Amino acid sequence: MPIRLLAAGDMHLGRRPARLPDELAGEGRRYGPSAAWQRTVDQAIEHAVDIVALAGDVVEQEDDFFEAYRDLKAGVERLAAAGITVIGVSGNHDVQVLPRLAAEIQSFRLLGAGGDWEVFEFADGQARLTIHGWSFPHKQVRTSPLAGHRFERGEGIHLGLLHCDRDQRDSVYAPVTSGELAAAGLDGWLLGHIHRPDALTAPNPSGYLGSLSGLHPGEHGVRGPWLIEIEHGRIQRVEQWPLAPLQWQRMVLDLTGIEQPEDALGRLLREIETLEAELNRRHQPPLAVGLRIRLTGRTGLGGAVAEALSGEANVSGSHACVYFIESVIVATRPETDLAELAEREQGNYLGLLARRLQVLDGPAEDHERQRLIEGARRQLESTIDQPRWAGLDRPSMDDDQLADQLADTGIRLLEDLIRQRHPEAGQ
Numbered sequence: 001m002p003i004r005l006l007a008a009g010d011m012h013l014g015r016r017p018a019r020l021p022d023e024l025a026g027e028g029r030r031y032g033p034s035a036a037w038q039r040t041v042d043q044a045i046e047h048a049v050d051i052v053a054l055a056g057d058v059v060e061q062e063d064d065f066f067e068a069y070r071d072l073k074a075g076v077e078r079l080a081a082a083g084i085t086v087i088g089v090s091g092n093h094d095v096q097v098l099p100r101l102a103a104e105i106q107s108f109r110l111l112g113a114g115g116d117w118e119v120f121e122f123a124d125g126q127a128r129l130t131i132h133g134w135s136f137p138h139k140q141v142r143t144s145p146l147a148g149h150r151f152e153r154g155e156g157i158h159l160g161l162l163h164c165d166r167d168q169r170d171s172v173y174a175p176v177t178s179g180e181l182a183a184a185g186l187d188g189w190l191l192g193h194i195h196r197p198d199a200l201t202a203p204n205p206s207g208y209l210g211s212l213s214g215l216h217p218g219e220h221g222v223r224g225p226w227l228i229e230i231e232h233g234r235i236q237r238v239e240q241w242p243l244a245p246l247q248w249q250r251m252v253l254d255l256t257g258i259e260q261p262e263d264a265l266g267r268l269l270r271e272i273e274t275l276e277a278e279l280n281r282r283h284q285p286p287l288a289v290g291l292r293i294r295l296t297g298r299t300g301l302g303g304a305v306a307e308a309l310s311g312e313a314n315v316s317g318s319h320a321c322v323y324f325i326e327s328v329i330v331a332t333r334p335e336t337d338l339a340e341l342a343e344r345e346q347g348n349y350l351g352l353l354a355r356r357l358q359v360l361d362g363p364a365e366d367h368e369r370q371r372l373i374e375g376a377r378r379q380l381e382s383t384i385d386q387p388r389w390a391g392l393d394r395p396s397m398d399d400d401q402l403a404d405q406l407a408d409t410g411i412r413l414l415e416d417l418i419r420q421r422h423p424e425a426g427q
Contacts, residue, residue: 002231003127004049006241007161007190008040009197009209009225012093013068014060017246018216021324024288031246031288033060034071036213039243039284040225041075045082049227051122052079053131055192055209056091056163058098065097073105080107087111087120090135091163091192092173098135110135111161117149127230128156132186136163140172146180153185157230160184163192166208181206187235190226195219200226203235213244217292217326220248247286248326249275255332256297261304268293268309272323279321290326294404300419302332303412330408334418350417353410360407364399373402 016028024031044052059068076086087109090098102110111133112118120131130153134145145162160181165171167178173193181189188205191198196219197210205228214223223244229237251271258264272291279285293309295302306328334341338354338361345351359368377397 001124001127002229002236003051003122003124003129003157004047005051005053005129005159005228005230006040006044006049007053007055007209007226007228008212009055009192010057010091010093010195011037011054011212012057012060012215013037013071014063015215017214019290019326020288024322024324031213033213033215034067035245035287036223036243037071037075039245040212040241041078043225043241043243043284044079044084047227048082049084050124051129051131052084052086052225053161053190054086054088055161055190056089056098056136057093057192058088058090059094059101061093062097065100068097069101069104072101072108076105076108085109085122087131087133087161089133089161089163089192092136092139092141095136095139113137115141115145117145117151123156127233128154129230130154130156130158131161132158133161136174141174142172143174144176144180145174146176146184151184151186156233157188157235158186159228160186160189162189165193166191188228197223197240200238200240202228202238205235205238214246214248217248217290220250220292223247242282243284245287246290247279247288248290248292250292250294251275252294252296254297255295255299255302255305258299258301258305261301261308264295264301264305264309276321276323285321287320288322288324290324292326292329294329294331296331298333298335300334300415302330303415306330306408306412329404330411331404332411334411334414336418350414350421353414353417357407357410357414360403360410369403370399372406373399376402376406 011033013033015033017032020028029035079086086107089111099110099113102108111120112135115137117132117134120133122129132151145164164174164176166176168175191208194208195211196208198207200207209226211219211223212225214220222240222242224241227239227241228235253264253268253271255264295305309325309328338358342351342354342358345354356372359366359372362369
């Protein structure tokens, strides 16, 4: 029989998903980490896994002790009753609270408490697995947990379970390098901290497990734990189980050829039907899907469509899943070519705007594009640093996202300027 290990990344019990519409926000637990953990426990029991491993940041923060205790304890006890072992390491978020929880929950074993490497060994017949784990001793760790440590290898498969910041030399969250991980001599690394999952594959899975459930629209795509099967002295299978109750989805909607803004809704519904058919093939489809829609194609109606779609609070699917629009980004192009418009309208605001939209659509290394993005970044920083926004999460400063926002604003303005000059174009 193979050894079946189910590994889960950053869970953040106690946290609620951001950017839910009002209709869903009151049921935040139903769509957040707590529900994702319950689904993980259900599937671990149904598929008779041997071990569940948690790669740190199991709990959001110290204040979440009681809520996290209830959720974690209930899940661990169900797993233990099914003969499933639960192990984990602490990360920078739960450096204090997870050891307290581990002390309260007898069936949960914390590895590497206090920053000392510790091993967990498991055997099933001829199959053997050793997991090497290390936990954060403090909220900030500026040195590599691998520095000066030698991993002793015996028989079977050896995996590392670690919460760390990979290839970020100046990080205060246990910085490690890819070279260190590769040189450690283990058969793979199950990492926590970065919420975007890596593409883990057999026979040597090594990388970030990703968040168990998307906590905000930036955590789009598939989220869930990873099944690792070990047999005949090898890792034979690595598979991600998409179990998140909430999925953030990016969708492209081509508006070419539409005659009025309302025509876009029919196209959107057809895209949702296609997506829903795909999601319904999962063993446990999501309960809600948040859509970030990118409008493309040649049309002068991008801004009008964005306004129409933004007014749609949610779109219900044909089953138990609710689809809602989180945001709409206008990336359409005018029916008149931007280059032609910039040439024809030289010396006025319309031509200047068309030229800058061309630049934003150009290569990332273009100096003028970089200058526009840096200008937007400085403007955004001066705004978000104001005291009135102190309690909110800082928005992403990613170059591509800033370019998208600049283009979105610019295209809407361009459409308005064209309509002012040619009112019949907006009819």
